Amino acid sequence: MTTLKELLAQQAELAKKIEEVRKVEVADAIKQVKATIEEYGLTIEDVFPQKRSASYTSNASSKAKGVAKYQSRIDPTLTWTGKGRKPEWVITFLGNGGTLEELLIKGNPSL
Template sequence: MATYKELLKQQEALAIQIEAARKSEIADAVAKVRAVIEEYGLSAADVFPSGRRTARAPRAGSKVPPKYRDPATGQTWTGRGKEPKWIEGKDRTPFLIA
């Protein structure tokens, strides 16, 4: 079994090998990308669009108008999530907001 110091030396050697392999693979990838760009006559705008969208997606957590109202207290409920005590187990029709 290797000692702690020997393992640290192996780790350093591996880190150097990893970085060299990473640089080599990045260089290969960049060369491939440049070849494809040249082959198809692409521009930077073709590869990296501005990111502007024509229509925005609705954001999560947007407000929803209330659907039910308690006539006694005036409290409202959207119909989402846990039912409030005042409507729990009852027919919801009389509580609908017109």
């Protein structure tokens, strides 16, 4: 029967082998990644786009979104405050000959 001391020695030896193999595999992976980055001319931003910090997103979500000024005639759940970029549904509507005045929410007290 194997003793605890022998098993612990085997465990230590195995951990050492695992770390050696890991180092080799990580080095190979890094070479592959570098080759791919070079092949496609990628930048750090391409691979790791900047993410907003948790504090930024939590503050942004706690702010009021504003009062909707425009509403889709096809899907009334689609609204826009008129600030910032136009949503895709507004761009499509305008591209098909519509006007922003046609999308105004009637009876909106903020107008």
